[in-house]
């Protein structure tokens with residue numbers, strides 16, 4: 563079920579929502595810059611919504627796990643994203659204004675956006691991961707080649 567807020571209800575009271583959103587419904591469209599993130603588990607959410615004059619204020623918890631490959635050692639691991647203080651403000655009008663369908667507002671796009679923003683570009687199984695020894699060597703050699711090339715360029719630039 564998409565994460566939806568009933569606006570009519572919200573007019574009379576604050577709303578609490580909790581449940582799970584499948585990766586399918588979340589439609590993260592992983593790949594591209596996130597190609598080391600292979601798949602996502604269900605998102606768990608616990609959200610409160612309240613109405614302000616010109617917006618809806620949302621805050622709550624989001625939890626989701628991803629199957630990743632480490633950017634250094636290519637080992638598969640699970641990356642857990644915990645957003646214990648997730649919050650967003652949805653204005654009723656303007657360029658970022660909410661889209662009301664029937665009497666509902668779908669929170670899924672806001673959740674999707676913030677999760678994508680929070681995903682690491684270079685997921686690491688551990689901050690101190692040293693990578694594969696052989697890979698490290700190749701990387702060092704490439705660095706050296708590159709700096710040699712720069713040295714040559716510098717020489718060439720000298721009058």
Ligand SMILES: [Zn+2]
Nearest residue numbers: 632635687691
């Ligand atoms: Zn690693």
